[in-house]
Amino acid sequence: MDVEQGTIVTLIGNNGAGKTTTLRAITGLNHPSSGEILFDGHNLNKLAPEKINRLGIAHVPEGRRVFPQMTVLENLEMGAYLRKDKNAIRQDIDMVFNHFPVLKERIKQLAGTMSGGQQQMVAMGRALMSAPKMIVMDEPSHGLAPIMCLEIARIIREINKKGTTIILVEQNAMLALSLADRAYVLDTGNVILEGDAKELKENDDVKKAYLGG
Amino acid sequence: MWKKISGLAIIGIIFCSLPYMVELYRMEVLIVLLFNLILAQSYRLVNTTGDWSLSHIVVMGVGAYSSALITKLLGWPFWLSLPVSGLVTAFIGFLIVFPLLRTIGFGFFIGSFALGEFVRLIWVKFRDPFGGPRGLINIPSAEIGPIDLYQPIPFYYFCLIIAAISIWIMYRIDRSHIGDTFKAIHTDPVLCETIGIRVPRYRAMAFVIGAFFAGIAGALMAHHQGAIDPHNFEATLMVYLIIYVVVGGIETFWGAALGVIVMTVIFEITRPLEEWRPLIAGCILILFLVVMPGGLDVLLPKTMKLFRKIPGIGQLFT
Amino acid sequence: MEVSTLIQTIANSLVQSSVYATLAIGLALGFGVMKMANFAHGEFYMLGAYVVFFLYTTWGLPYPLAVLAALPIIALVGMLTERLIFRPTKGNVLAGFMATAGLTFILQVLVGQAWGVGLMRAIETPYKGAWEVAGAFIGWQRLIIIPVAILMITALWYFLYHVKIGKALRACAQDPEVAALQGISINKITLTAMAIAGGYAGIAGALMAPIQPVTPYMGHDIIIICFIIVIVGGMESIAGAVLASFILGFIHTFMTTLYDSIVAIMAGVALMALILIVKPEGLLGKVKA
8 A cells, every 4th residue: 555645545445444453553553463554764563653643643533532621722732742843833723723713712612522523623633733744534524414524525635735645534435535536445454446536436346335336 | 070080189188188297386377278268269259250359358357257246145056157157248248249339440449448448447446246456355166066176187177178168169150150140241241231141230149159258268267266356357468368369360260279379388488587478478469460460370371281290180270 | 516626626627638638639640541549559658758757857857858858759659660560560450459559568568677667656746836726726737738738739730731741641541542642652641640649649648747657557547548539539530539538538537536537437438338329430520430
C-alpha cells in the first residue's frame, strides 16, 4: 500500500476487513506482526503512539473519543501537546475555528456533553492541532446525520487542499470514493483491489459489493 | 485413573507419616499448615470468580469465634460445633458479600477489606460475649466422644481428615458445573449476564462456600490455640494468605495448596530471621506479581515433566 | 455537648478532614490515571512522619523545612513505586494492588529495623500554645494543618486545570489510548501522578508527626479510612475525594468524641457499605467502584 504526499487515500471494505487495524498499526496502537510501515523514511513498526505523533501523524479514532470531561479548548490544546510554539498554536486554534465555527461558540463546553457531529469536529480539530503531515481518520461519518456527513466531507477536502495527507477509512464507500484520489479495497486483512478512486467507483465489482448496486 | 489414585496415595502417605518424620516441636507447624491448606483452598474458591476478597481472614475468625462461643457458652460438643460454625460463618459471609455484589475490581477489594475490618471491630468493641481486645480464653480443647484431641498427634490426624474432606469437596465443586460458572464469570461477567447466568448469585455462592470452609479452618484453629483475640485476624495475615495463593497461582486447583507448602517451608528455613519475615514475604509477593504473575503454576508445565517420572503425581497436577 | 466541646470537636474535625483530604486526593489521582490503588499509601504517610522525626528531632533542622523536605523525598518513593511495581504490572489491576500490599510489609520492616519496631516516637511540637475560642483550646500545631491542606488542594487544582501536564494527566485519566495518540507519554504521566500522590502523603505524615505517635504501623490505621473515602467520593473523582474526606472527617471525629475510635471506624464502614449498595459509583464519581 502506498500513500502519496498530499493525497487522500481511502480504505474501504466490510466489517472485519482490517481497516481500523491498519490505521491503529500506523499510529502505534497495534504493532504489526509482519510487514513494514514506513513514513518519511522512519520505520513505525515498533514505535509508541506518542513517538509517532511526534513524526507528524495524527489519528482521529473510531467513535470520536473526545476527552469527555474536558472543554473544547482543552481538547484542542491536548492535540497540540508536543508543540512549544505558543503563537503558532494560537493561530492553529483560530484555523480550527475557521473550519468549525460552531466550536468557537462552545469553546468552554465539556466535549462529552456535545452532539455526535460536534464531537467529530472536536476530534478532527484536535488532530489538526498537532500540525500533522498526515491525518488518519477512522469512520468520521459514522453515526452522523446525512447533512453532517456532507459537512465533514467538505472539511476533509479543505484540510487536504492545505497540503495535509489523509488516510480515510469509511463504511460509507460512496462518500469515501468521491473524496479520495486513490482507494484500496480490503477484505479479511488483504488488499483485493486498488486503483484510482474515480475508476473504482465505476468498477462493477465494487459497485455490487460496496455501493449497493 | 490408577495414576491419579496412586498419586493421591503417595501424598496421603506423606501426610500421614509426616508426624513421625519431624521433631515434636515442629508438629505445631504441621498443624498450622493444615489450617492454612483449608484456608488457602477456600480462598482460591472465592477467587475463581475474580473476586479477591480482603476479608477472608476475618471470615475465618468468624468461624473461630463461633465455635469458641458455641462450646463455651452453649456447652455444645466439639463435633457439633465444628459444622455449625461453618454454617454460621457462611451466613456472616453472605452478610459481608451482599453489599459488595454491585461492585467489581477495586470496589470489591477495598469494600471487602473495610467490611472485614467492621466485623473485627465488633469483636474488639463488645466485651460481652467476644471478650473485647483481649479476646476469648479457655476455649475447650477438641474432643470427639472418648477421643481427646488435645495431644498434637491425634489432633494432627483429625485435622488431616477434615482437610482431606474439605479439599475433596472443594475439588468436586471446582470440577462441577458450578465451578465452571465461577470461572466463566471471572473471564467475562458481562457475557455471562447476557447468556442468562445470574452473576451476583454465583459470586455470592462462591463467597459463601469459601466462607464455610474458612469457618471450619477457624474453628479448628480456635480449639487448637485455646485462646483467640482480634489480633489473630488482622489485615497483615490477609496479606500472607494472598501470598500463598499468588505464589502457588490460581490457574490450577492445587496452586493454592502448593503455595502454602512452599511458603511454609520458606518460613521454616528463615525462622532465625523472624523479624524480617514480613520483608521476605513482601519481596516474594512483589517478585511473583511482577516477574511471574501466574505463580508457580506457570512453572508447572516444566516441572510436570519431572513429576511425570514419579508415577501418579504428575497426573494430579494436570 | 457543651459549646466549648462542640467547638473543639468541630475544629478537630476540620483538622482531621484536611489530613484525610491530602491523602485521599493522592489515591484518587493514582486511581484516575493508572486505574490502580496504592495499598502502600498509608506507608508513604508513615515515611513522611519519619522524615520529620529524622530531620527535625534527630538532625535539628527547622520544622517547616523538615515538612517541606518530606515532599520531594516521599515523591521519590512514589516514583520508585510506579517504576518498579505499577509499570511492570500495568493492565493487571489486581497484581499492582497486591504488590503494593507487599510493599507495606517491606517499608514497615525497614523503618522498624532502622528506628525500632513498635517504638513510639514522640516528636515535640515546635508550635506550642493554643488558640482559645469560647473555652475551647485548639493547638497551633493542629491549626496550621488546615491552611496547608487548603493550599495543597488549590495547588493541585491549579495544576490539573491550568498547567499543560496537569491537563494531560486528566486526559490520560479519561482515555489513555487517545491521550497517547496526542503525543502524551502515559508513563511520564503516571510517574507524575505517583510523585504527587507520594509527596502529598509525605506532607500529611510530616504534619501529623508531632500530633500522633510515630510508629512503623501508623499507616495501617489511616489507609482503611482513605480507601473508604475514595469509595464514598467516587474512585477517580478528586472533588469527590475532598468532599468525602470532610464527611468522613466529621463523622470520625464526632463519633470518637461521643463514643470511641472503634465506633468511629465502624460508622465509616457502614456509610461505605450504604454507598456501595445505593450508589456504587460514589458521591461524585462517574465510574462504578
